[in-house]
Amino acid sequence: MSASRLIRAAILPDYDQPIEVTTVTLDAPQHGEVLVRLVAAGVCHSDGHVVTGHLPLPTPIVLGHEGAGVVEEVGIGVTHLRPGDRVMVSWIPACGHCWWCVNGQPELCEQANTSAVTGERPDGSTRLHWHGAPLYPFSSAGTWAEAAVVPATSVVPIPDQLPYAEAALLGCAVQTGVGAALRSPLRPGDTVAVIGCGGVGLNIIQGSRIRGASTILAVDPSAENRELALIMGAHHAINPSQEDALTAILDLTADRGVDVAFEAVGQPELIALAFAAARRGGTAIAVGVPTPNATVSVNAFAFASQEKTLTGSWFGGSYAPRDVPRLIALWERQQLQLTSLIRRQYPLDAAGEALYQLLHHPAGRNLITFPSSPIPPDISEKGA
Ligand SMILES: [Zn+2]
Ligand SMILES: [Zn+2]
Numbered sequence: 350m351s352a353s354r355l356i357r358a359a360i361l362p363d364y365d366q367p368i369e370v371t372t373v374t375l376d377a378p379q380h381g382e383v384l385v386r387l388v389a390a391g392v393c394h395s396d397g398h399v400v401t402g403h404l405p406l407p408t409p410i411v412l413g414h415e416g417a418g419v420v421e422e423v424g425i426g427v428t429h430l431r432p433g434d435r436v437m438v439s440w441i442p443a444c445g446h447c448w449w450c451v452n453g454q455p456e457l458c459e460q461a462n463t464s465a466v467t468g469e470r471p472d473g474s475t476r477l478h479w480h481g482a483p484l485y486p487f488s489s490a491g492t493w494a495e496a497a498v499v500p501a502t503s504v505v506p507i508p509d510q511l512p513y514a515e516a517a518l519l520g521c522a523v524q525t526g527v528g529a530a531l532r533s534p535l536r537p538g539d540t541v542a543v544i545g546c547g548g549v550g551l552n553i554i555q556g557s558r559i560r561g562a563s564t565i566l567a568v569d570p571s572a573e574n575r576e577l578a579l580i581m582g583a584h585h586a587i588n589p590s591q592e593d594a595l596t597a598i599l600d601l602t603a604d605r606g607v608d609v610a611f612e613a614v615g616q617p618e619l620i621a622l623a624f625a626a627a628r629r630g631g632t633a634i635a636v637g638v639p640t641p642n643a644t645v646s647v648n649a650f651a652f653a654s655q656e657k658t659l660t661g662s663w664f665g666g667s668y669a670p671r672d673v674p675r676l677i678a679l680w681e682r683q684q685l686q687l688t689s690l691i692r693r694q695y696p697l698d699a700a701g702e703a704l705y706q707l708l709h710h711p712a713g714r715n716l717i718t719f720p721s722s723p724i725p726p727d728i729s730e731k732g733a
Contacts, residue, residue, distance in 0.1 A: 351422060353377055355372050357697060358484075358493060373484055374479070375497070385436060388419065389417050390417075390717045391517045391715075392706075392714070394548070394638075398638065398640070399487065406485065409479055409485065410468065410485045412493045413492030415437075416497070417435075417517040419436070420504070435511075436516075437505055437669075439504075439524065441458060468483075476491075489503060492520075495697070515691070526548070526549040526613070528664065529634060530553050534609060540563060541607055544623055545614035549636060564601070566601055567583035568597075580689055585601055607631060610622075610623035610624070612633070614637040617643050620637075627658075690714045695715065699717075
């Protein structure tokens with residue numbers, strides 16, 4: 350087995366501290382693990398939630414939980430990947446044998462979700478070190494780094510024609526958003542509201558379009574996100590800074606409300622808005638990640654008298670080895686847009702700026718890219 354190596358990574362030393370781009374130690378892949386040299390990594394709102402401490406993951410932490418790159422080394426027991434493979438990297442490496450994995454909900458995998466909270470392997474070790482102490486990757490990924498050692502189930506091969514930048518988005522935003530829509534009770538012809546149109550919300554819109562929704566209403570205060578929402582397939586874009594979102598949704602649905610309302614921000618009052626926006630007998634789905642102690646208040650009478658359902662969706666119910674090939678097939682048939690989701694690209698040294706943009710001017714999906722990688726990035730192909 351090869352030795353550990355020094356890599357550059359963007360780390361958050363502690364909550365509310367500036368990002369530090371520095372040299373850290375990355376262990377060689379162990380049994381069932383893969384070392385991926387990153388070419389592109391996504392900037393997700395969940396990364397911002399770690400910085401503010403709203404998502405209290407252990408620090409110091411290497412942020413980033415979606416990416417794409419090239420396999421450089423595989424650990425013992427990995428038979429479906431080999432060095433040189435082009436791959437995407439995801440963030441819930443389902444173990445395949447816990448109760449939830451066996452019973453068809455791999456997104457709730459006990460081992461993967463525990464590792465996300467502890468930042469450790471199941472045996473308690475860490476893959477990264479800084480100043481001789483443990484350094485934790487965001488949800489067994491940590492893609493804001495030149496390379497990452499990840500469980501092989503987080504890694505899915507991608508075809509040559511899929512550029513790394515687009516492939517990176519499959520790791521979190523696309524699986525979460527499209528999966529939430531495809532696994533919802535949404536039926537062809539239904540009406541949909543999507544509250545919050547960032548990386549995940551835009552993909553809920555895409556999933557709803559793919560599923561055959563007749564009317565998709567997008568709600569977001571950002572003009573850039575509303576414009577993107579229309580490109581992704583929304584029929585109306587509502588600016589909640591200028592008009593009451595619930596009134597607008599009712600006006601556009603003959604005062605009934607929508608069949609399915611999605612919340613993609615993680616704010617309790619917006620989850621309550623989704624519940625209110627669902628028609629009698631309709632469904633509201635919380636997809637955004639709230640802070641751990643947040644509680645949501647909804648009208649209890651509506652549960653019984655209006656037969657409403659309020660439910661959650663974690664990671665879109667996705668399992669990367671199963672769902673990423675399906676999403677790539679949709680992209681190949683031009684049913685799934687990836688390139689138009691991408692806004693800005695930052696070098697690793699500008700990771701702090703990428704976070705600032707995320708927190709203050711969120712729009713579409715931004716990326717960290719690695720032009721210094723010895724493997725030539727092919728993001729110039731992104732018009733493909
Ligand atoms: Zn994410
Ligand atoms: Zn499991």
